[in-house]
Amino acid sequence: MEIPATQQYAIGIDIGGTNTVYGLVDRRGHISYRGATSTKKHEKIEDYLEELYESLMPTIEQAGGVEYIKGIGIGAPNGNFYTGSIEYAPNLQWKGVIRLVDMVKAKFGLPAALTNDANAAAVGEMTYGAARGMKEFIMITLGTGVGSGIVVNGQLVYGHDGFAGELGHNIIIPGGRKHWATGFEGSLEAYASATGVRLTALEMLEKNPETPSIMRNYTPDELDSRLVYDCAIQGDELAVEVYNYTGKILGMALANFVMFSSPQSIILFGGLTKAGDLIFKPTKDAMEENLLPIFRNKVAIIPSELKEADAAILGASALVWELP
Amino acid sequence: MEIPATQQYAIGIDIGGTNTVYGLVDRRGHISYRGATSTKKHEKIEDYLEELYESLMPTIEQAGGVEYIKGIGIGAPNGNFYTGSIEYAPNLQWKGVIRLVDMVKAKFGLPAALTNDANAAAVGEMTYGAARGMKEFIMITLGTGVGSGIVVNGQLVYGHDGFAGELGHNIIIPGGRKHWATGFEGSLEAYASATGVRLTALEMLEKNPETPSIMRNYTPDELDSRLVYDCAIQGDELAVEVYNYTGKILGMALANFVMFSSPQSIILFGGLTKAGDLIFKPTKDAMEENLLPIFRNKVAIIPSELKEADAAILGASALVWELP
Numbered sequence: 001m002e003i004p005a006t007q008q009y010a011i012g013i014d015i016g017g018t019n020t021v022y023g024l025v026d027r028r029g030h031i032s033y034r035g036a037t038s039t040k041k042h043e044k045i046e047d048y049l050e051e052l053y054e055s056l057m058p059t060i061e062q063a064g065g066v067e068y069i070k071g072i073g074i075g076a077p078n079g080n081f082y083t084g085s086i087e088y089a090p091n092l093q094w095k096g097v098i099r100l101v102d103m104v105k106a107k108f109g110l111p112a113a114l115t116n117d118a119n120a121a122a123v124g125e126m127t128y129g130a131a132r133g134m135k136e137f138i139m140i141t142l143g144t145g146v147g148s149g150i151v152v153n154g155q156l157v158y159g160h161d162g163f164a165g166e167l168g169h170n171i172i173i174p175g176g177r178k179h180w181a182t183g184f185e186g187s188l189e190a191y192a193s194a195t196g197v198r199l200t201a202l203e204m205l206e207k208n209p210e211t212p213s214i215m216r217n218y219t220p221d222e223l224d225s226r227l228v229y230d231c232a233i234q235g236d237e238l239a240v241e242v243y244n245y246t247g248k249i250l251g252m253a254l255a256n257f258v259m260f261s262s263p264q265s266i267i268l269f270g271g272l273t274k275a276g277d278l279i280f281k282p283t284k285d286a287m288e289e290n291l292l293p294i295f296r297n298k299v300a301i302i303p304s305e306l307k308e309a310d311a312a313i314l315g316a317s318a319l320v321w322e323l324p
Numbered sequence: 325m326e327i328p329a330t331q332q333y334a335i336g337i338d339i340g341g342t343n344t345v346y347g348l349v350d351r352r353g354h355i356s357y358r359g360a361t362s363t364k365k366h367e368k369i370e371d372y373l374e375e376l377y378e379s380l381m382p383t384i385e386q387a388g389g390v391e392y393i394k395g396i397g398i399g400a401p402n403g404n405f406y407t408g409s410i411e412y413a414p415n416l417q418w419k420g421v422i423r424l425v426d427m428v429k430a431k432f433g434l435p436a437a438l439t440n441d442a443n444a445a446a447v448g449e450m451t452y453g454a455a456r457g458m459k460e461f462i463m464i465t466l467g468t469g470v471g472s473g474i475v476v477n478g479q480l481v482y483g484h485d486g487f488a489g490e491l492g493h494n495i496i497i498p499g500g501r502k503h504w505a506t507g508f509e510g511s512l513e514a515y516a517s518a519t520g521v522r523l524t525a526l527e528m529l530e531k532n533p534e535t536p537s538i539m540r541n542y543t544p545d546e547l548d549s550r551l552v553y554d555c556a557i558q559g560d561e562l563a564v565e566v567y568n569y570t571g572k573i574l575g576m577a578l579a580n581f582v583m584f585s586s587p588q589s590i591i592l593f594g595g596l597t598k599a600g601d602l603i604f605k606p607t608k609d610a611m612e613e614n615l616l617p618i619f620r621n622k623v624a625i626i627p628s629e630l631k632e633a634d635a636a637i638l639g640a641s642a643l644v645w646e647l648p
Contacts, residue, residue, distance in 0.1 A: 078618070088618070136484040150584065152476050152483075159476075159586020160460040161622060166583040169616050171576055173498060182616065252495055259490040260474065260584055262483020292493050292506065294402070294412070298485060
């Protein structure tokens with residue numbers, strides 16, 4: 001029996017370093033079932049998949065059975081679209097190459113696709129969010145780290161090996177701040193991530209001992225990006241300056257990206273974007289300043305239109321609608 | 325009468341700021357007729373096209389007539405593939421928007437396509453040169469300026485507006501050397517072009533007054549990138565250092581580009597590449613150093629396989645074989 005496309009569902013699974021979230025999603029991005037588990041709970045990937053299977057099967061049956069499910073989309077760190085494997089993910093306990101797509105196909109008897117979380121976010125935005133109908137855009141996720149998904153000609157850019165789009169690791173300030181994990185000096189992620197914002201705040205407090213700031217009410221250990229945000233929206237001068245500085249570097253990076261693929265828009269997603277104009281304005285200003293005239297005032301920087309709580313599941317599920 | 329594809333020819337026209345070269349090219353990249361004129365000779369674009377027409381028509385007739393010509397490909401500064409127009413090219417005397425494809429179509433009665441010279445070079449390399457069969461690569465032209473053409477999924481990246489691939493204007497050293505034309509500080513072109521190499525040499529001579537160098541035999545006005553090359557191949561320490569420095573910056577930029585589109589290879593073309601290992605080695609070293617481990621030792625940096633004298637015509641002509 002052929003199920004009409006509009007009645008099909010997709011399963012989205014987002015594998016984070018700490019948590020896994022998953023759900024059943026329809027064509028319009030409505031999530032009718034949600035589940036979550038700890039990614040760290042199972043030492044063996046087989047046990048992990050067994051838990052997902054047992055959690056998902058009742059809802060699949062409720063939806064009418066596997067024939068109503070078009071497939072399973074998975075977002076995971078170092079997820080490779082071409083090979084369907086998670087390859088040497090530093091933050092997962094499953095080491096080496098995990099042939100996840102093959103395992104999921106065998107377990108569920110459904111087609112499956114895998115990519116990294118930022119790529120999945122880009123496809124999610126194209127399917128259900130701010131990038132509907134756009135053929136050229138760049139998605140930047142500003143969270144604990146900085147991820148990216150690039151769409152050219154209506155298709156995600158995977159590169160020759162499936163690993164394209166690691167813009168967080170572009171060097172923006174050579175010899176600049178040392179990245180805590182990669183050891184790179186001056187990469188975008190060292191500044192435009194939650195950790196980066198925290199480090200910028202600590203640096204500014206130290207360099208401007210005379211400037212009063214509510215941020216001084218907290219110990220360096222307490223001060224995180226959320227507190228910087230809280231202080232900035234109260235008008236704290238130094239906290240606002242943290243955002244200006246972050247935006248300046250992010251905007252410079254975005255200008256470089258624009259002169260690469262000339263996207264119609266750049267979509268920003270993640271914790272940092274909650275600061276609204278505090279981060280969007282300096283970012284936009286710096287981007288325009290660093291663009292050749294032919295690119296100026298053409299590229300919109302827009303916030304994601306997916307709810308943060310849903311975005312991971314939606315992004316992963318969106319991979320399914322791209323399946324042949 | 326349908327002409328077999330193997331018997332078809334393409335016309336390639338490369339419009340440079342100073343000179344225009346053009347020719348008749350077969351499917352294998354053999355140029356059977358060449359012409360050249362001064363781009364500056366004609367104040368009116370119509371007169372310029374008339375000269376090209378009169379020069380090309382006899383050879384078109386010789387080839388069997390227009391039905392043996394599949395079309396006309398044109399490489400030009402600020403040439404826009406989507407609109408078929410040259411748009412506000414700062415180095416051409418034809419100002420504003422020149423609807424070149426329409427004019428060429430009307431004049432010759434043949435299909436035509438236009439893009440900028442670096443994009444044309446990338447298509448040329450894919451059709452006749454080092455990128456045959458490659459679906460993911462980046463072409464970087466290192467000449468008077470630094471140009472680029474990016475191929476993703478077997479197709480040139482044009483972006484939403486037709487202007488993608490201006491990697492020479494990426495900021496690599498924020499606050500670095502001021503670009504003589506754009507005013508940008510620290511863009512790739514300020515270092516990795518012929519002018520950039522000359523400026524680096526002058527800077528190094530000034531900063532190291534004690535270090536002996538054959539380059540000191542020339543006045544600052546005489547010293548150009550060709551002389552730096554001549555001195556470097558004679559083993560001149562400072563001249564070699566100029567290439568090391570240039571390669572270091574170029575390699576850092578290439579690492580950023582690799583983490584964007586993850587190409588199979590990067591093809592370098594133009595005057596600077598004549599220095600061979602003097603430039604390729606420091607470039608490759610710096611690129612690898614600035615790549616995430618997942619990208620290391622995967623991307624070949626290779627020289628163009630098109631003869632420099634032919635490359636412009638070949639690149640422009642290659643656009644024709646991509647026509648529908």
